[in-house]
Amino acid sequence: MEQQIKGNAWALLPFAIFILLFIGSGILTGDFYKMPVLVALFIAIAVALMMNRKTDFQTKITQLTEGGGHPNIILMVVIFLLAGAFAKVAEGVGAVDSTVNLGLSFLPGSLLIVGLFVIACFISVSMGTSVGTIVALAPVGLGIAEQTDVNVALTMGAVISGAMFGDNLSVISDTTIAAVRTQGTEMKEKFRANFFIVLPAAIITAIIFFILTADASSAMQNEHPYNLIKVLPYLAVLLFAIAGVNVIYVLLGGILFAGIVGLILGEISMMDYITLIGDGFVSMQNLAMIAILLGGLVELIKQNGGIEFLLQSISKRINNDRGGELGIAGLVSTVNFSTANNTIAIITAGPLAKQISDRFDIAPRRSASMLDIFGSTVQGLIPYGAQMLAVAGVASISPIAVVPYCFYPMLIGISGLLAIAFRFPRFTITKKD
Structure with missing residues (x-):
């Protein structure tokens, strides 16, 4: 039988140190690099390893590696590596330039970023x-930014926004899946x-996005040469994604x-192809290591009682159904801030959210929605999350x-709070409905 972990506020100290070093130093110096x-992660991990003297050092190392x-x-690491390889190969054969130029040729500048957002929504779903x-x-977004007067950070924001749309809604x-399973509801209901x-x-x-980029065409060139054959790799990725392929x-x-x-087009040789794949892997190594070490840090914090402390602190302040929904939102948001992974946050907060929904007669479809909405809100905004680090890495x-x-x-965070405040939509509120 698994031993119950006791809540411990001090267990959150390593995470606080990580945030202070990563974000605080950027604020103080004006340079977030x-x-x-x-x-910052290694320092936080070192602090976590020195805590909890009741656990021997080898056990803590095991917890770190298991996390x-x-x-x-x-x-996630495998996806990062493969994505890096695809991005480098696509760039090397000219697929990115042709894809961007195709969009520039057929869409007015005022619709490029809106189109990028909609396509990201479609693909992520x-x-x-x-x-x-x-x-x-992200490489397409970067290409659009380079050939227009649109801020590169804005194009990356459009990509993340569309990506989180599917993360929140895709079946x-x-x-x-984690939200539905932990709350005991049907996917279609959620x-x-x-x-x-x-x-x-x-x-x-x-x-x-339309308002912010309404005059984007002013900086565009008149001609945007493209090769439809070079666009095919991106088109294939889109079609396979729509088909629901892994x-x-x-x-x-x-x-x-x-x-x-x-x-076939003679843009690269076989050796160039292999080199591009290798370069893509290398470009994602830093991001892969961050994901691994952050996972280890989260496990140490969890074993030391930090996550349990967060769950207990929020749940004990709930006393009615509206408070229950706010509590579920606060639970998953706080855990997500601490873990930088909304799936892990939902799995962690899910069982307690289920207890809260049962106690205050909140419909399972409603509690599952709150978990997913606020998990996606936090995940799409934290600068140390995989999504933000990925676009930042591509755009430098x-x-x-x-x-x-x-x-x-x-x-969606604001929409979630309004839905709680105004009890919208009505059919989702309670089990009796």
């Missing part, structure tokens, strides 16, 4: 993964309840197809610069 993320080796973490969507579309998203809450946020997001197969197929196109900018343009994650 001053403190490398890996260095870093969690199946979700390793899967189909693929069920925000990270996979981001690493596939094959791991976050959606989707229906969730959709009516977040749809206004998606529409408003598209309007905001993201690993999608990326592997994209790497292979982009290479074949490049070889600070993740902090992208946060102000992540309108959809902000708006």
Whole structure:
């Protein structure tokens, strides 16, 4: 039988140190690259390892490695590596330039970013993964920014916004599956309840991007040469994603197809192809290590009682059904801030959220929606999350610069709070309904 972990506020100290070093140093110096993320993580891990003297050092090392080796973490690392390889091969054969120029040729500048957001929404719903969507579309977003006067941080914000749309709604998203399973509801019921809450946020997001980029055409060139054959790798990735193919197969197929196109057109040699794949892997190594070490840090914090403390602190302040919904929102948000992974946050907070929903007669579809909505809100805004780090790595900018343009994650959080305050939509509120 698994031993019950006691809540301990001090267990959160390593995470506080990580945030202070990563974000605090950037605020103080004005340079968010001053403190490398890996260095901040290592310092936080060192502090976590020195805590909890009742546990021997070897056990704590085991906890660290088990956390870093969690199946979700390793899967994320594999996706990062494959995505990096696809991005480099697609860039090397000219697929990115042709894809961007195709869009520039047929869409007015005022609709490019809106189109990028909508495409990201479509792909993320189909693929069920925000990270996979981001690493596939971020190079296209960067290309659009380079050939227009649109701020690169804004284009990355559009990619993240669209990616989080699918992360929150896709029936094959791991976050959606986790929310449904922990609350004991049906996928279609959760989707229906969730959709009516977040749809206004998606529409408003598209309007905001349109307003901000209405004059984007002023800096465009008159001609944008493209080769339709070079666009095919991205088109194939899109079609396979829509078909619901596993993201690993999608990326592997994209790497292979982009290479074949490049070889046929004479853009690259076989050795160039292999080198590009290797360069793509290397480009994602830093991000992969961050994911692994952050997973290890979270496990140490959990074993030392930090996560349990957060759960207890929030749950004991709940005394009615509206408070129950706010409590569920606060639970998953706080845990997500601490773990930087909304799937893990939902799995962690889910059982307690189920207890709260049962106690205050909150419909399972409603509690599942609250878990997923607020998990996606936090995940789409934290600068140390996989999504933000991925776009920042592609665009070579600070993740902090992208946060102000992540309108959809902000708006679904607001929509969620309004839904709680005004009991909307009515059919989702209680089990009796």
